[in-house]
Structures are given as C-alpha cells and as structure tokens.
Amino acid sequence: MELADIPAILILAGIIAYAVLAGADFGAPIWAVTARGKESARLEQAGHRSMAPVWEANHVWLIFVLVICWTAYPEIFGSIFSTLWIPLILACIGIIMRAVGYVAGGVSVSRGIIWLAAGASLLVPFALGTVIGALVAGNVPPGNAAGNVITSWLAPVPITVGVLFIATSAYLAAVYLAADARRRREDELAEAFGQRALGAGILTGLLALAGLVVLYFDAKPFFDAMVSTNGKDNEVGRICVLVSAIAGTGTLLLISTRRYGGARFVAAVAVAAIVVGWGLAQQPEILPGLTIHQAAASDEVIIGLLIAVVIGLLVLIPSLYLLYGLVLGGRFDPLAVPEAGPGEAGRDLEPANRLRMALVVAVALAGGLMLFTSDSGATLYLGLALFMGGLVGGVLLLAGSLVRTD
Amino acid sequence: MLDLVAAAGDFAFGPGNSFPTVDQDYLLQARQMQAMSFAMHVPLVCFGIAFPSLVIFMEWLGLRTGKAHFTAIARRWSKVMITLFAAGVVTGTLLSFELGMLWPGFMSAFGDVFGLAFGLEGFSFFVEAIFISIYVYSWDRISPKKHILTGIPVIATGITGSMMVIAVNAWMNDPAGFSVDQAGQVIDVKPFEALFGNGHLWPQLTHMYLAAYIVVGFLIAGIYAFAWLKGRRGAYLRTAMVVPLAVACLAAPAQLLIGDWAARTVARDQPIKLAAFEGLYETTEGAPETILGWYTDDNKIEYGIQIPKLLSFLAYHDPDATVQGLQSVPEDDWPPINVVRMSFQTMVGIGTGLVVLAAWFLWIWFRRRRLPETKWFYRAVIVAGPAAVVALIAGWVTTEVGRQPWVVYGVMRTEQAVTGADGVVFGFAALFAVYVVLVATVFWVLRRIARQPLPPEIAALEGGGAGEETTGGTG
Numbered sequence: 001m002e003l004a005d006i007p008a009i010l011i012l013a014g015i016i017a018y019a020v021l022a023g024a025d026f027g028a029p030i031w032a033v034t035a036r037g038k039e040s041a042r043l044e045q046a047g048h049r050s051m052a053p054v055w056e057a058n059h060v061w062l063i064f065v066l067v068i069c070w071t072a073y074p075e076i077f078g079s080i081f082s083t084l085w086i087p088l089i090l091a092c093i094g095i096i097m098r099a100v101g102y103v104a105g106g107v108s109v110s111r112g113i114i115w116l117a118a119g120a121s122l123l124v125p126f127a128l129g130t131v132i133g134a135l136v137a138g139n140v141p142p143g144n145a146a147g148n149v150i151t152s153w154l155a156p157v158p159i160t161v162g163v164l165f166i167a168t169s170a171y172l173a174a175v176y177l178a179a180d181a182r183r184r185r186e187d188e189l190a191e192a193f194g195q196r197a198l199g200a201g202i203l204t205g206l207l208a209l210a211g212l213v214v215l216y217f218d219a220k221p222f223f224d225a226m227v228s229t230n231g232k233d234n235e236v237g238r239i240c241v242l243v244s245a246i247a248g249t250g251t252l253l254l255i256s257t258r259r260y261g262g263a264r265f266v267a268a269v270a271v272a273a274i275v276v277g278w279g280l281a282q283q284p285e286i287l288p289g290l291t292i293h294q295a296a297a298s299d300e301v302i303i304g305l306l307i308a309v310v311i312g313l314l315v316l317i318p319s320l321y322l323l324y325g326l327v328l329g330g331r332f333d334p335l336a337v338p339e340a341g342p343g344e345a346g347r348d349l350e351p352a353n354r355l356r357m358a359l360v361v362a363v364a365l366a367g368g369l370m371l372f373t374s375d376s377g378a379t380l381y382l383g384l385a386l387f388m389g390g391l392v393g394g395v396l397l398l399a400g401s402l403v404r405t406d
Numbered sequence: 407m408l409d410l411v412a413a414a415g416d417f418a419f420g421p422g423n424s425f426p427t428v429d430q431d432y433l434l435q436a437r438q439m440q441a442m443s444f445a446m447h448v449p450l451v452c453f454g455i456a457f458p459s460l461v462i463f464m465e466w467l468g469l470r471t472g473k474a475h476f477t478a479i480a481r482r483w484s485k486v487m488i489t490l491f492a493a494g495v496v497t498g499t500l501l502s503f504e505l506g507m508l509w510p511g512f513m514s515a516f517g518d519v520f521g522l523a524f525g526l527e528g529f530s531f532f533v534e535a536i537f538i539s540i541y542v543y544s545w546d547r548i549s550p551k552k553h554i555l556t557g558i559p560v561i562a563t564g565i566t567g568s569m570m571v572i573a574v575n576a577w578m579n580d581p582a583g584f585s586v587d588q589a590g591q592v593i594d595v596k597p598f599e600a601l602f603g604n605g606h607l608w609p610q611l612t613h614m615y616l617a618a619y620i621v622v623g624f625l626i627a628g629i630y631a632f633a634w635l636k637g638r639r640g641a642y643l644r645t646a647m648v649v650p651l652a653v654a655c656l657a658a659p660a661q662l663l664i665g666d667w668a669a670r671t672v673a674r675d676q677p678i679k680l681a682a683f684e685g686l687y688e689t690t691e692g693a694p695e696t697i698l699g700w701y702t703d704d705n706k707i708e709y710g711i712q713i714p715k716l717l718s719f720l721a722y723h724d725p726d727a728t729v730q731g732l733q734s735v736p737e738d739d740w741p742p743i744n745v746v747r748m749s750f751q752t753m754v755g756i757g758t759g760l761v762v763l764a765a766w767f768l769w770i771w772f773r774r775r776r777l778p779e780t781k782w783f784y785r786a787v788i789v790a791g792p793a794a795v796v797a798l799i800a801g802w803v804t805t806e807v808g809r810q811p812w813v814v815y816g817v818m819r820t821e822q823a824v825t826g827a828d829g830v831v832f833g834f835a836a837l838f839a840v841y842v843v844l845v846a847t848v849f850w851v852l853r854r855i856a857r858q859p860l861p862p863e864i865a866a867l868e869g870g871g872a873g874e875e876t877t878g879g880t881g
C-alpha cells in the first residue's frame with residue numbers, strides 16, 4: 001500500500017458509513033407510503049422519531065466523501081462531476097426533498113410531505129447508485145465532461161445498481177426501525193417492520209443476483225474482478241462478496257427469529273462488505289486509463305489531509321459515540337413525564353457595574369486603535385484580539401443589564 | 407509524478423495549453439447559478455454561526471436566575487435553530503456538488519490546494535450536526551448543567567467550520583502556496599501556507615462573523631418588535647427582543663472598523679478590485695471618494711458626490727496616498743464596474759444606517775436606562791433585519807464579482823474553470839424549484855413554532871395575544 005491509497009480507503013469507509021447510516025434515512029418514508037391509513041401514519045412517525053436526531057450527522061458522511069475525493073484526487077472528482085452531473089443534480093434535488101420531510105415532520109405531517117420524502121427515497125439512492133454503476137461500467141473517461149452525459153449513467157449496469165440501492169436502503173430502514181420499535185417495546189410496530197424487512201431483504205438478495213447477471217453481460221472485466229476466479233488477482237474482493245452473501249442470509253435468519261438488534265448490525269456488515277468488494281474490484285483503474293495513483297495529489301497534500309482527518313476523527317469519534325449512545329440507549333424517546341426544568345433557586349443578575357463597563361470600553365478602544373493603525377504583524381492581531389474581546393465583554397454586560405427585570 | 411502530468415493533461419489550464427473556449431452566455435448562467443446558491447446558503451448559515459450562542463446565553467440566564475421565561479425562550483429558539491440548520495446543511499451540500507458540477511476546471515486544478523480546508527470544515531460541521539441534535543433533543547433528558555455544555559461544541563464548530571470556508575475564499579483572493587509549471591500544471595502545493603498564511607483570512611472571517619451577528623440580531627429583534635408595536639410588553643417578549651438587539655447594536659459599529667480593515671487588505675493585494683469599488687479610472691494621488699452615481703462608458707462617474715482625498719485616506723490611511731486606477735490594466739482584466747461599485751455602496755450605506763440605529767438605541771439606554779419609546783425606532787428595527795441581509799449579499803457580490811475575471815486572482819480565469827457539459831443550468835433551474843419548496847416549508851414550520859402556545863405560567867405574565875406569539879417566520 002502507498003500513501004496515495006490511504007485517501008481511497010477513507011473514501012470507501014465514508015461510503016460505507018453513508019450507505020449503512022443515511023441509507024436507512026432514505027428508506028424509511030417508502031414504508032410509510034406503502035402502508036394505508038392509520039398504519040401509514042404510525043410508520044411515518046416511527047421513522048421520523050428514529051431518524052430525526054441523526055439524519056444530519058448521517059448526511060455529513062456524503063460531504064466527507066466528496067471533500068476527500070476532491071482534495072486527494074482532484075481530477076477524478078472533476079471528471080465524475082462534470083460527466084455525471086445529471087444524476088448528481090437529481091441526488092441534490094432528492095436530498096433537499098428529504099430535508100423538507102424532516103423539517104416539516106417536526107411539527108406536523110401531511111400526506112403530501114410523506115410522498116415528497118418517499119420520492120426522495122427513490123431518487124437519491126437511485127441517482128447515487130447510477131453514479132457508482134457508471135464507474136463500474138467504465139463510462140466516465142477522465143476530462144472535463146468527457147463522457148456522454150446521458151448514456152454514461154442511463155445504461156443497464158448503472159440502472160441495476162441504482163435499483164439495488166433503492167432496495168437496500170428500504171431494507172436497512174425496515175431492519176433499523178424494527179430494532180428501534182422493539183427497544184421502545186412497541187411490539188406491534190416491531191412486527192410490522194420485521195415483516196417488511198424480511199420481504200425487502202429477500203428482494204434485495206434477488207436483485208443482487210440479477211445484478212451479477214447484468215454485470216456478466218455488460219461489464220465483464222468488472223464481473224471477473226469481483227466474482228469469477230479466472231479474473232484479476234482479487235482474492236480479498238471475492239472474500240468480501242462471500243462475506244456479504246453470508247451476512248445477508250444471516251440477517252434474514254435473525255429477522256425471522258425476531259432478533260432485530262443483532263440483525264441491524266449484521267445487515268450493516270453485509271452492505272459494508274459489498275462496498276469493500278466493489279472498491280477492490282475497481283482497481284487499479286478507477287476511470288478508464290486513470291489509476292488513483294496517477295490522479296493522486298502530491299504527498300504533501302495527502303499528508304496534510306491525513307493530519308486533518310486524524311485530528312477530525314479524534315473529535316468526531318467520541319461525539320458520534322455520544323450521539324448514537326443516547327439514541328440507541330433510548331434517551332431521546334418521548335418521555336412519559338417531563339422532568340422538572342432548571343433549578344428553582346436562582347439569583348438575579350447584578351446591576352450594571354460601571355467599572356466593568358469602563359474596562360470593557362477601554363480594552364475595545366485600545367484594541368480598535370491598534371487595529372486601525374497597523375497593517376500587519378503582532379500589533380494588528382493583538383489589536384484584533386483585544387477589540388473582539390472587548391466587544392464580547394460589552395455584549396455580555398449590555399445584554400445582562402437589559403434583561404434585568406426590576 | 408511524470409505520469410500524473412500526462413494523465414491530467416485535460417485539465418491543465420496554464421500557458422501553452424489549449425483550453426476549450428466556453429460560450430460566454432453559458433458562463434454567465436453558470437455564474438448566476440453560483441451566485442443564487444450562495445445567496446441562499448449564506449443568510450442561513452448566519453444562523454448557524456450566530457444563533458447558537460444567543461440560545462445558549464438565554465439558557466444560561468435561565469439557569470443562573472431560575473426565571474422561567476429565559477428557559478422558555480431558549481427552548482423555542484432551539485427549535486428554530488435546528489430547522490434553519492437543516493436548511494443550511496442541504497443548501498451547503500448543494501454548494502459542494504456545485505463546485506464540481508459548475509467549476510470542474512477549478513476543482514481539478516486546485517482541489518488539492520484548498521481541499522484540506524474543506525476537510526476540516528467537513529469535520530466541523532459533522533460535530534456541529536451531532537451536538538446540535540443532542541442539544542435540541544436532550545432538553546429534560548440530561549441535567550441542565552450538562553445540557554448547556556452540549557451547546558458549547560455547537561458554537562465552537564460553527565466558528566471553525568466557517569473559518570475553513572472563508573480560508574478558501576481568502577486564498578482565491580490572495581493565492582499563494584503553490585506554483586504553476588511550464589505545462590500549466592499546479593505543483594509544489596503547500597496547503598497550510600496557502601490557507602492559513604493568508605492575509606485575507608482574518609479580515610474576511612471577522613467581517614463575516616460580525617455580519618452574521620448583525621443579520622441574526624436584527625432579524626430576531628425585528629420579529630419581536632412587531633409584537634412590541636402591537637402593545638405587548640411582557641418579560642418574555644422584551645427579553646427575546648433586547649438580547650439580539652444588544653448584540654446587533656454593538657456588532658454594527660464594530661463592523662465599520664473591520665470593514666475598513668477589509669478595504670485596506672483589498673487595496674494592498676487587489677488594487678484593481680479596489681479601483682472597481684470606487685470606479686477610479688486614472689491612477690490618482692490623493693484620490694477622492696465618490697458616493698452614488700454611475701460609471702459610464704467614457705470612464706467617468708456621472709451624478710456622483712465627490713469627497714476629496716477620502717479614498718486615499720480610507721484605503722491607505724494617508725490622504726495623499728496614490729491609488730491605482732483601472733487604466734493601469736487592460737479592460738479585459740476589469741470586473742463589471744457598476745455591479746461591484748453599486749453593491750459596495752449598498753453594503754457601506756446600509757452598514758452606516760445600522761450604525762445610526764445602534765447609536766440611537768445605545769444613547770437612550772445609557773442616558774435614560776429605558777428602551778426608546780417612539781414607534782419609529784421599532785419600525786426601523788423591523789426594517790434593519792432584511793436590510794442587513796441585503797448588505798450581507800451585497801458584500802459578497804462585491805468580493806466575488808470584484809474578483810472577476812479571475813476565479814483565482816491573477817492565476818486562473820473563470821472561463822477556464824467552468825464545466826464543459828452544457829445544460830447544467832437547466833438542471834439547476836429544476837433544483838431551484840425544489841429550493842422554493844424548501845424555503846416555503848421552512849417559513850411555514852417557523853410560523854408553526856411561533857404559534858405554539860407558551861408555557862401557561864409565562865403566558866399569564868405576558869397578557870395580550872392569549873399566550874400566542876404573533877410572529878412571522880425568521881430567516
């Protein structure tokens with residue numbers, strides 16, 4: 001492995017996280033529209049309750065993938081985004097529609113909003129699936145809009161992958177929501193989602209098999225790399241496909257025995273394994289005639305990026321742990337009786353203190369003067385710090401004196 | 407590295423490279439799309455930057471004094487905050503996509519130079535998204551002290567995240583940290599130097615920060631000023647109005663000083679941009695400042711009001727300094743003068759107006775220890791919010807259009823950055839239809855939030871509109 005490979009691994013990890021986490025956000029509304037009447041509203045609410053606290057965080061994985069891609073492999077990014085702009089814009093439209101669903105869902109739900117969200121749930125996985133499919137089929141040559149903007153993604157392989165993505169996200173959503181309902185002891189709901197998960201799981205598996213057939217006829221090199229033993233040297237990739245198949249079957253067993261908590265994780269493993277398998281089979285050429293090593297930014301850039309990622313992960317991982325801990329621990333579930341508000345025994349704010357006021361004004365003025373009279377260097381930045389410090393102090397004092405209620 | 411050069415040939419943009427010429431109309435459309443999407447994102451992110459600290463300040467007041475109305479405000483605002491955050495997230499996502507879809511040339515040539523900043527931005531917003539959820543969904547679920555702590559990362563990451571984006575923009579204004587070789591390839595990339603060793607970062611960041619507080623402060627205060635004008639005077643309403651007002655009224659005068667700093671930075675590094683701000687044709691010693699008027703084809707400003715030597719003073723703090731004129735470079739390298747000049751004047755004009763309003767408020771408070779009594783003050787506050795948004799957008803138009811024809815100042819022209827795929831704009835037109843739905847939903851949701859009844863013990867104190875806030879939406 002070389003330095004230039006590491007960002008690609010991060011991208012794969014990001015895609016996995018986006019697929020297994022945000023995939024479920026997109027799948028959820030599909031279940032609400034396929035049910036009727038009261039049941040539909042119940043499924044919708046269950047979906048909203050489970051996903052609303054996490055969807056924004058889940059969504060950021062997509063940004064993570066894009067950013068790593070354009071920093072580490074700028075040319076790949078430019079090529080993909082210019083040739084595949086249509087599915088990408090469709091994905092954007094879908095993301096906005098989904099956000100409308102979450103925003104509105106917070107206050108009330110109408111049938112129209114549910115349909116909008118469900119439309120997004122078809123559009124986004126499909127569009128992003130066709131992007132991956134276009135890469136699989138080798139339809140995106142390097143260059144500024146060098147590929148055909150229509151046939152690059154409206155072709156059998158991309159369409160198959162797109163449909164597979166829709167099925168997968170609906171399936172994941174059903175599994176997760178079944179597990180959440182079980183945690184909240186809403187057994188009827190758990191059962192409803194469990195049945196749907198089973199059906200969707202079987203369908204997804206069948207679609208995956210059909211996908212292999214399409215690959216065989218339309219993207220033979222990729223098929224060889226991914227599954228057949230006479231293809232390229234890609235042992236690990238084939239193991240991944242196997243793992244995915246086993247995990248997929250395992251999930252179905254877990255669901256049919258109503259072990260939804262376990263099913264949640266095993267289903268995620270099945271998806272993750274197939275993404276890794278794809279990533280490996282897509283080597284060495286990610287775009288026709290272009291390997292990731294050729295497209296990689298300089299070592300210095302990649303090292304800088306990796307430093308940023310490490311720092312970022314040090315903050316991100318504990319934060320995610322906290323968030324999912326609270327969510328999966330049921331801490332955001334509705335409370336029967338809200339606990340008491342803030343402490344009763346408070347003190348009123350002190351009256352405005354002239355000395356402090358004077359101090360704050362003096363600091364701000366001194367800082368402002370330094371800022372105004374220098375063009376660069378320590379005086380300028382010290383002046384800026386003093387000025388902004390004085391400003392913050394001033395705001396606190398002023399606001400404090402304004403809100404005293406006497 | 408050699409094969410890299412060969413493979414990347416399609417995207418090289420420098421001398422000796424035949425870059426496909428792009429249809430001018432088409433470039434214009436791409437620019438307008440870019441401008442529209444920014445104009446959507448930026449007012450929203452002002453809330454991401456400035457609102458969390460207001461909410462947390464309110465919560466802190468509630469904890470400290472034990473008075474329920476502070477906490478009630480913080481709770482209600484936190485719902486508004488997450489709604490606007492959601493809209494900010496998706497409009498920002500669109501921008502990331504758009505960078506690739508509209509400007510693949512720019513991204514391919516320079517993605518590695520500034521990508522690092524977007525990486526850090528991504529993490530910042532990640533953490534922001536996580537803690538904003540925790541904050542909003544964990545009212546009553548964790549102890550009040552812990553709850554307020556979960557708000558701190560939201561404030562911090564709002565700062566770091568937007569700092570990274572501004573670092574990219576500052577770099578576009580003052581490119582450094584790389585070189586371009588004979589073949590037009592970008593080499594020797596030093597991302598840290600490019601992004602953080604940049605003289606425009608701090609003035610732009612500080613200016614944008616204050617702008618966010620001004621925008622949010624006046625918009626929120628303006629909403630409550632409506633109810634105030636209808637005669638409601640309870641503690642809840644008063645607090646919800648005066649705290650944002652206090653913030654905005656101190657930030658507005660501070661903005662003058664930082665704006666002056668920004669102008670000096672432009673004068674130093676982008677003399678032609680400055681000349682476009684002012685419509686200055688000839689290089690002039692002791693240049694005058696011209697207010698209003700219109701820059702004509704024969705390179706004069708008609709109907710303007712001249713103030714002698716002011717421009718030299720403002721740009722260099724020396725009334726006799728020489729200011730470079732547009733004449734000194736070929737007309738091909740000029741930005742569209744009137745657009746830049748009008749937006750600059752709009753920003754400065756509104757900024758000055760806001761300072762007057764702030765002075766009015768502060769004067770009365772410090773002399774009389776009361777709020778202004780005349781209705782005109784509250785009417786002015788209502789207008790100030792939208793006006794601040796206009797100043798915000800005008801400021802960005804000044805910066806971005808003023809940088810034209812360069813996307814990376816002095817290095818890469820915008821026509822070299824634009825996508826080769828046509829029809830992209832039609833896609834964007836569809837996208838904006840969805841945007842309209844988003845904006846409408848956000849407004850509708852905010853109205854619903856505003857209509858939710860206040861907790862009964864507070865409603866009793868408020869009187870007037872039966873415990874209902876009669877407010878419109880924010881944003």
Ligand code: HDD
Nearest residue numbers: 610613614617665666668669754757758797798801802805
């Ligand atoms: C509420 C908004 C607001 C207000 C009241 C002002 N500005 Fe501003 N201005 C901005 C909001 C803004 C901005 C939108 O935030 C910009 C765009 C780029 C930037 O960094 O800040 C900006 C840019 C900007 C620039 C260009 C920087 C560049 O091109 O790099 C200058 C020279 C000024 N401003 C100067 C001023 C002055 C002298 C003001 C005095 C009243 C002023 N601004 C008020």
Ligand code: HEM
Nearest residue numbers: 437440441444445448571574575802803806807810813820
């Ligand atoms: C935040 C507020 C911003 C606003 C309102 C804004 C506005 C604009 C406008 C009006 C244009 C079109 C200029 C023209 O073609 O005449 C433009 C172009 C552009 N801006 Fe900005 N901009 C903002 C921030 C940024 C930032 C932070 C970046 C980079 C990270 C950026 C990158 C670009 C690019 C790549 C273009 C296209 C090239 C060009 O036309 O200059 N902008 N923007």
Ligand code: HEM
Nearest residue numbers: 060450451454455491494495498499501502531535568571
């Ligand atoms: C002056 C320019 C900008 C500022 C100050 C700014 C600031 C912010 C802030 C504070 C947020 C957090 C969300 C919110 O509070 O609503 C945000 C979100 C976002 N911004 Fe911007 N932004 C700017 C320009 C851009 C540009 C040029 C891009 C892309 C190229 C961009 C991409 C994003 C993305 C992807 C998000 C969503 C992150 C998430 O999922 O949480 N922003 N921006």
